[in-house]
Structures are given as structure tokens and as C-alpha cells.
Amino acid sequence: MSKKKTIRCIVAFWILIIGIFIFFLLNVAIGSVRIDISQIVKSLFSNSTDPTVSTIIWNIRLPRSVAVIILGGALALSGYLLQTFFRNPIAGPFVLGISSGAKMCVALTMVFLMSNSLKSNSLTLVVSAFVGSLISLGFVLLLTKRIKSMSMLVVCGVMIGYICSAITELVVTFASDADIVNLHNWSRGSFSGITWSNVEIMTVMVFVSFIVVLFLSKPLDAYIIGDSHASSMGVNIKALRVGIVILSSILSACIVAFAGPISFVGIAVPHLIRKLFNTNRPIIMIPASFLGGSVFCLFCDLLARNILSPTELNISTVTAVFGAPVVIIILLDKKKKTMD
Amino acid sequence: MSVFYFSTKELVVGYDNKPLIKNIDIGVNKGEILSIIGPNGAGKSTVLKSIAKQLESISGCIYLDSKDMQNISSSELSKKMAVLFTDRIKGEMMSCEEVVAAGRYPYTGRFGILSENDKKIVEETMKTVGIYDLKDSDYSKISDGQKQRVLLAKVLCQEPQIILLDEPTSFLDIRYKLEFFSVIEKMKKEKNLTVIMSLHELELAKSISDKVLCLKGEYVDRFGTVSKIFDRDYICELFGINDSLGSFALDKNIGLF
Numbered sequence: 001m002s003k004k005k006t007i008r009c010i011v012a013f014w015i016l017i018i019g020i021f022i023f024f025l026l027n028v029a030i031g032s033v034r035i036d037i038s039q040i041v042k043s044l045f046s047n048s049t050d051p052t053v054s055t056i057i058w059n060i061r062l063p064r065s066v067a068v069i070i071l072g073g074a075l076a077l078s079g080y081l082l083q084t085f086f087r088n089p090i091a092g093p094f095v096l097g098i099s100s101g102a103k104m105c106v107a108l109t110m111v112f113l114m115s116n117s118l119k120s121n122s123l124t125l126v127v128s129a130f131v132g133s134l135i136s137l138g139f140v141l142l143l144t145k146r147i148k149s150m151s152m153l154v155v156c157g158v159m160i161g162y163i164c165s166a167i168t169e170l171v172v173t174f175a176s177d178a179d180i181v182n183l184h185n186w187s188r189g190s191f192s193g194i195t196w197s198n199v200e201i202m203t204v205m206v207f208v209s210f211i212v213v214l215f216l217s218k219p220l221d222a223y224i225i226g227d228s229h230a231s232s233m234g235v236n237i238k239a240l241r242v243g244i245v246i247l248s249s250i251l252s253a254c255i256v257a258f259a260g261p262i263s264f265v266g267i268a269v270p271h272l273i274r275k276l277f278n279t280n281r282p283i284i285m286i287p288a289s290f291l292g293g294s295v296f297c298l299f300c301d302l303l304a305r306n307i308l309s310p311t312e313l314n315i316s317t318v319t320a321v322f323g324a325p326v327v328i329i330i331l332l333d334k335k336k337k338t339m340d
Numbered sequence: 341m342s343v344f345y346f347s348t349k350e351l352v353v354g355y356d357n358k359p360l361i362k363n364i365d366i367g368v369n370k371g372e373i374l375s376i377i378g379p380n381g382a383g384k385s386t387v388l389k390s391i392a393k394q395l396e397s398i399s400g401c402i403y404l405d406s407k408d409m410q411n412i413s414s415s416e417l418s419k420k421m422a423v424l425f426t427d428r429i430k431g432e433m434m435s436c437e438e439v440v441a442a443g444r445y446p447y448t449g450r451f452g453i454l455s456e457n458d459k460k461i462v463e464e465t466m467k468t469v470g471i472y473d474l475k476d477s478d479y480s481k482i483s484d485g486q487k488q489r490v491l492l493a494k495v496l497c498q499e500p501q502i503i504l505l506d507e508p509t510s511f512l513d514i515r516y517k518l519e520f521f522s523v524i525e526k527m528k529k530e531k532n533l534t535v536i537m538s539l540h541e542l543e544l545a546k547s548i549s550d551k552v553l554c555l556k557g558e559y560v561d562r563f564g565t566v567s568k569i570f571d572r573d574y575i576c577e578l579f580g581i582n583d584s585l586g587s588f589a590l591d592k593n594i595g596l597f
Contacts, residue, residue, distance in 0.1 A: 002435070002476055087430065218452035222445055225434075228427040231394050233445040234418035280433045283451055 009284055012277050016291040020069065023298035027065040028057060030302065032310045067194040067202065068301050069294040071255045072265065074206045076273075076293025077213065078251035079266025080285055084220060085244045086144070089330050090154055092266030093133075093252035097160030099261035101136025102129035102253050104164040104171075107183055111175045122198050122257060126205065130253035136160050137249055188314040189260035191301050202254050209250050210290065216243060217282040224280060262297075263316045264323025269293045271330055296322075344403070345370040345534055346502060351400035353383070353390040359398050360386055364560050366553055370501070371532040373524070375545040377569075378555035379579050384538035385426070387555065388506050391536065392423045404502070418446040422500035424491055424508055431479030436490045439479045440466055443497030462497055469493040469523055485516040492523060505537035509544070517541075521548055542597035546570050554578055570597055 029035050035053055043054050079092040093099045109128040143156045172183055185192075219240050222230040230237055255262060273292040274280055300318040307313060344367035354360035361383045368374045376384045389395040391402060393409065402409040404420065412420075422443070431439050443465075444458045454462070466472040471489050474482060479490065488508065495503055509517045521544065527533040539545045545552060545566075552569040554561040556578055562569055569575075575596050576586050589596060 002437070005435075215450065218445070218448070218450065221452055222442065224430065224432075225439070225442055226427055226429050228394065228423065228425050229429060229442065231414075232392060232418060232421075232423045233442075234414035234416075236414070274433065278433060281438075283453075 005279065009277055009279070013288065013291070015276075016288065016295055019295040020291060020298065023295060023302060024065050024069065027068070027298055027302050027305075028061045030306055031056075031061065063194050063196050063199050064191055064301075065298065066199050067258065068191050068297045070199070070202050070206050071191070071259055071262075072293040072295075072297025073290035074202075074209070074251040074293070075255050075262060075265045075297070076269035076289040077210065077286065078248045078255075079293075080270040080289040081213065081244050081248040081251070082266070083270055084224060084282070085241065085248070086153065087224075088153060089271060089334070090267055090327055091157075092264070093248070093255075094161075094261060094263040094266055095154050096140050096157035097136045097164060098133045098140070098157075098249070098252050099256055099263075100161035100164035100168075101139075102132035102256035103187060103261050104168045105129060105132030105135070106257060107168045107171050107187065110183060111171050122201050125257040126201065126253055129257040130249055132164075133249035133253045133256070134245075136164060137245055141245070186260045189262045189316040190304075190312065190314050191259050191297075192312060194258060198258055202258055205250065205254050209247050210286075212243075213247055213286055214283075216240065216247075217286055220244075220282040224282070259315070261316070262319055264319045264327065265293055265296060265300075267330075268319075268323035268326035269296050271326055272296075344368055345372075345405060346536070347403045348391075349401045349403070351390070351402060352398040353386050353395065354398050355386070355395070357398060360558070361555060362559055364400070364553075366551075366560075366563050368534055368536065368551060370534055371528055372550040373528060373535040373537070373548055374551045374553060375549040376536070376538040376553045376555060377540075377542065377545055377578075378561070382555040382557060384555055385506050387553075388423075388425070388504050388536070388538060392421065392425075392504050393417065394423075394425075415446060418498070420501045421504065422495040422498040422502075423504045423506075424495045425504075425506040429479075429487075429491060434479045435476050436471060436474045436479050436482065437462065437466070437476065439490050440471075440493045440497055443494040446498065461499070465493045465497045468526070469496065470519065485512050488512060488516065488520065492520065496523075496527065500533070502534040502536065505535065507538050507540055510540055517544070524548070542570075542575065543595065546597045572596065 025037065025040070028040055029037060033056055035057065039053055040057060043057050075093070082091040082093065082096060083089055085091070105128040106125055109124060113124070139160050140153070140157055144153060147153055147156065168187065172180055175183060219230070219235045222233045222235050223237065223240060227237060269292045270285065270289045273285065273288045276292075277284055277288055279285070297315075297319075300315060300322065304313040304315050304318045347367040348364050351364040352359045352362045353364065364387065366374070376387060378384055386395065390397040393414070404412065409417070429439070441454055441458070441462045444454060444462065445452065447458060448454060463472070466475065469489050469492055471486065471493055474486060474490065479487070482490070488511075492508070509520050512520065524533075524535060525548070528535065549566055551564065552566055553563050554569060561578060562574070575581070581589070581596075
């Protein structure tokens, strides 16, 4: 890498880190109850504060903000992996129907297996979301054998998403009233109600996946250039593909299990990060997409909680407003390139 | 066991277990150039892909440096054999230098970070191929002729003993063709590089190769030295040039090779 590129990367990383720091503080401070920065600091480092403020910070806002950082990062990383896998800039867990598949399996599990309390057993939910992700990704993979075009792939993904949503709706129709309330809130996507024990599980899962992905950055680097190049470099392409599928499914499963399906983060963030860093090298894109996803989701969650406060918007409403235009720009950009 | 640096024994290649070309028996010494010629669809690329282990061969053996290629691990092979095939390379948001450096893959560590030595080799190779001035250019924005030179530098960066090229110069103009082969010739002389390539340009094949493999449909038609192969009657037969086409070529003074 040239010096100019290295400097650009360092600056961009700092922008993301500072962004996370600022939005994290804002997320803890702003809400239906406003808390001064000085009070936050006091409550974090000593116990001598108002117990209500302390409860709001420790039991509600902190776990939520930490979860947003972890899940937002995981979502963007999963999007980057899928884009690399399909060599398609508009791939992502939501458009390919993977989130909807996970949602379907989680809904089935909630209604039929654990009808009493939502999120009481988050590991079960994660596992069922993972199974759902793999099922829909499997369908998409079967279809890609026949379809080569980038837009057709997305259309198929959206269709799979609709089928899964239809099944989810069907399940909801037969669910008991208490379940419906839970399911309804969750199925629209929201970071609310996340507890520290949820945070523990997602931290472990996402951290382990992240490290594994980071160790795949070298073969991914060769894979991006092309199949022939990768195999002549001694990369086991089949094993790499299986690895990407499993990792991106685990990551999307985590998000769906804890926050429901969230749209557009997976597509938009890696694209914005690619432009910001001006590179597509996995060794940079993997950590950068993660940080970018965290910043983006912190920002969107801040808006979701506060625009119509005390009513909370679901997170996809906000992410779509900022993410969908990015997708349109990517498509226009592609069109321009092919016409050149 | 063979005395050749690279050889095949009763090699049968094809797709989906359907044999396409049978009984390929060739041998190439170190520092020799072997050209594969034959009409379109004769299976030149199939042979190259099988040799590169990108396509599983149906039966027979391939020996490299007196070792059965089946017993050479893919990472070991990547330090010995480099390939430049016709697949388009995606170099989105990569500078030419980064594309060339991708050839150092077999030598870099866990995260693929280049050492000082790697950087030096990348720089030297770019200078040898004459593309050092393209170093910071965006790979996706340079011309096809320049792309092919960047890819040649990538392949040479891999420090191979043997390289496989599939129609490397088909889309290049005459100047780039000459430049390309001058580099190949130089590497052959200086590094004793062995080259196996498919070629459409018979006149180039005739002047640059040491040995020629002629493919025609299902079998190896001939294998031998240049003087044995390049005979007007034989070339006409190989490519199915009938009498009227042959006399047309003579009439207009179009050289076949």
C-alpha cells in the first residue's frame, strides 16, 4: 500500500472510533430522561448518584448501547462477507432473505417451544435463528447455480423473504395473545429490552466469529481477485465458501435473535466504508465494516428512540431511510460503469 | 519416474468424468517453452486447467520435478507453478501495485502482510515487466494490454519455476505481444523458467517455442520439436485448411506461420 493510502486508512479508523465514542455517550445521555455527561461519569465510576439515574444507565441504556455496538458491527460484517461471497455489491442478510428465514425459525420456536417468556432463553433463539439463516441461504445458493445476474439474485432473495414472512404471519395468527405482543414488537426490529445476560452471549458469539473472519482475511483477499487466482495460490475455495456461509449465518442469526430483522445496514455500511477507506482489502474492510456498522446503528438507534419520544420507532424504519438511498446509488454507479 | 522437469503419462482430461482428450504424453525440460496449438475448441484450455490442478484429470499422472503432482500440496505447488488464464480478474479499488503484490500470497504470513523483501521483489518485477510507472494507477481503469502486463508481473512475482499461460497475447497489439514475449524470453534465459502456453498465433509459436503440442479434437495429434511440426501440409491438415483456402492463402501471400 502506498503512503497516501495508509494515512487515509489511519484517519478513517480514527473517525470511526471517535464516532462510536460520541454516539455511545449520546445514546446513554439522551432519551425520555435526559442525563448530564457529568452524571454519567459519576454513575459509571462511583455509586454516589441518584438511584433512578443509576438504574436507567446501568439496566437500560448501557446494555442497550453496548448491544447496538456489537450487533450493528456484526450486521455490517455479515453484509460484507455476503457481498464478497456473491461478488455482488447489493448482497446483504436482509435482501437475500436470510434475516427473514432466521425470523421465521425464531417465531416458530417462540410459539411452539417456549410459549411463556420471550428472550428467557436467548441461546435457544440464537440457535433457531442460525438454522433459519442456513435454510434460506441454502435456497439462495441453489438458485445462484442457475442465476448469474446480480439483480435477479436480489429479486430471488426478496421472494424468499416474502415466503418466510408469510409463514411467520401464519404462525402468529395461531399464537396466543401474549405471544403476539412479544412477536410483533420483535419481528419489526428493535434494540429495546436487551439485558446484560443477552449482551454476554452476543459478545462471545460475535467476538469469536469476528476473530475467525479476521483469520480468513488472507484467503478472502485472494478470493476477491478471482477463483482462478485463488486456487493457483493454493486456497481451498470450497472450504473457504463453506466458512463464509457459516460465519455470515452465525452473525445474522445473532442479530435476528436479539433485535429482530434489521434492514439495509448489511448492504449500505460496507459500501460506505469501502468509499471512505478507498479499498476493498479484507484485512482493512473486516474491522472497518464492524466499526462502521456500530456507528451507523448507534446513530439510527438514537434517532429511533428520540424522534417521536416517548414512542419508539422500530429500528428498520430509520436504517431504511439512510440505507436505501445508498443502494440506489450503488445501482446507478454500476449502471454507469457498464455503460462506459 | 521421468527425467523431464515436467511430464505427463497417459493423461486423460475432460469435464464431468467425460474424457475430452486422451493419452497425453509430454515431457518438457527445465527452461523450455512448450506451445499448445490446435483449432478452436480442441481443448487447449482444458489441458492447461488440468495441469494446473484447477480441473481434476480423469486418469493418468502428471509429474513435476520428478514428483507426482497428486502428492504436492496446493500451497507447495503455488510456490512452483504460476498460471495466467483468460478469466477476468476483478481488481476493484486495487492499484496495479496491489494486484502485482497479490502474487506474493504463497510467501506471506497469516494475514498476508508484505515483508520488506516481498516489497522489493514486487518493485523489481514491475520494473522488469516495464510497468513501474503504473504502480499507483487504478487497475480497473487501465487498458487491456496494460492489464495483461500487470498480470504477467503478478505471476512472475510468485517466483515460479514453471508458468502456464492460456492465450496470453490474443487481445494484444503487436507491440504488446513483442514486449510480452521479450519478458518471457528474458525470464527463460535468466531464471531458467519453464513455460507451457496455448497460442493462436502460429508465427509466434514457431519462433519462440522449443516444443509444440498439437491438439485436434479427442487426441494429441503430434508432439515434438518445432521443425517436426511446422510443415505446411501438416498445419493445413491440423486446422482443416482445405485446398481452396490453401491456394487462397498462397495467392494473397498470407503466411500461415
